[in-house]
Amino acid sequence: MRIGQLSQLSGVEVETIRFYEREGLLQRAEREANGYRRYQQDHLQRLAFIRHCRALDMPLQDVKRMLQFMTQPTADCGDIDRLIEAHLENVRSRLQSLQALEVQLCSLRDQCGQPGRGEQCGIVQELESASKGRSCACHPA
Amino acid sequence: MRIGQLSQLSGVEVETIRFYEREGLLQRAEREANGYRRYQQDHLQRLAFIRHCRALDMPLQDVKRMLQFMTQPTADCGDIDRLIEAHLENVRSRLQSLQALEVQLCSLRDQCGQPGRGEQCGIVQELESASKGRSCACHPA
DNA sequence: TAAAAACCCTGTAGCCACTACAGAGTCAAT
DNA sequence: ATTGACTCTGTAGTGGCTACAGGGTTTTTA
Numbered sequence: 601m602r603i604g605q606l607s608q609l610s611g612v613e614v615e616t617i618r619f620y621e622r623e624g625l626l627q628r629a630e631r632e633a634n635g636y637r638r639y640q641q642d643h644l645q646r647l648a649f650i651r652h653c654r655a656l657d658m659p660l661q662d663v664k665r666m667l668q669f670m671t672q673p674t675a676d677c678g679d680i681d682r683l684i685e686a687h688l689e690n691v692r693s694r695l696q697s698l699q700a701l702e703v704q705l706c707s708l709r710d711q712c713g714q715p716g717r718g719e720q721c722g723i724v725q726e727l728e729s730a731s732k733g734r735s736c737a738c739h740p741a
Numbered sequence: 742m743r744i745g746q747l748s749q750l751s752g753v754e755v756e757t758i759r760f761y762e763r764e765g766l767l768q769r770a771e772r773e774a775n776g777y778r779r780y781q782q783d784h785l786q787r788l789a790f791i792r793h794c795r796a797l798d799m800p801l802q803d804v805k806r807m808l809q810f811m812t813q814p815t816a817d818c819g820d821i822d823r824l825i826e827a828h829l830e831n832v833r834s835r836l837q838s839l840q841a842l843e844v845q846l847c848s849l850r851d852q853c854g855q856p857g858r859g860e861q862c863g864i865v866q867e868l869e870s871a872s873k874g875r876s877c878a879c880h881p882a
Numbered sequence: 883t884a885a886a887a888a889c890c891c892t893g894t895a896g897c898c899a900c901t902a903c904a905g906a907g908t909c910a911a912t
Numbered sequence: 913a914t915t916g917a918c919t920c921t922g923t924a925g926t927g928g929c930t931a932c933a934g935g936g937t938t939t940t941t942a
Contacts, residue, residue, distance in 0.1 A: 692843060701798055
């Protein structure tokens, strides 16, 4: 199949497929006489694997390591374990800061009583006050 | 004061301060005879404001709009309201996907019973299986 | 007083994971 | 014969910085 069809089947954009090839994540495709890439079934599988890892928000470098690992399946999988574990930690810490952020934004939003003139807007006052070092809803002293 | 001191007082890196100036977020500084930037108190305040918005993970473009708004304080603050609201929505949706991600990674991690040969590693099996379209821990059918 | 260290300048390139062109060739249908 | 859809390579842009290179200035130390 050609790149467009692979894109359709995999749900990965054409440009992104070429990008993955350049980056060494997707094996090089054979070429037709006209220079077009020709793909086989295993390209589709590999692409699905990549997409899957990306859905887990893994950095491409880690995906690469997973792929390398899969081609030598007798290796110790402790590395993969640690990779997943580290990634999970990362996700959890991002989760924490986002949760804090949500609280901060909520309390900021609630400062603005009524839409009106900016001078009286609690949001602006709040952020101005914060910039002057006073305590604020977002970062209580 | 000079840029180094402003950096210390504000907690914003020197390079980042220059970057903010280039991007039009921080007003241009006067220069000393030798070309060094000279800053006043209000630079510090403005920088604190920016830092504050960035702590809320606002895009610089939005920060810019906030700053513009603050220089014409009689304007309607409905825009700011909506900006905060939209940002909150954004944070919430990121929160949701991260939460889903955490669950997925956990169940993936639990696939790997014992560190050992990769052939038997549940993690790899899981992701391989997923790449073949079958159901998996991360994306149940 | 001289040398060393610390600071400052501009401009450019790198990071990540794409995305979006420009400018060209190829193919399918009308 | 022409239109439109597809493909190619190569390069530049995104955001929000960060990290140089290669220079000049100021402050501290010996």
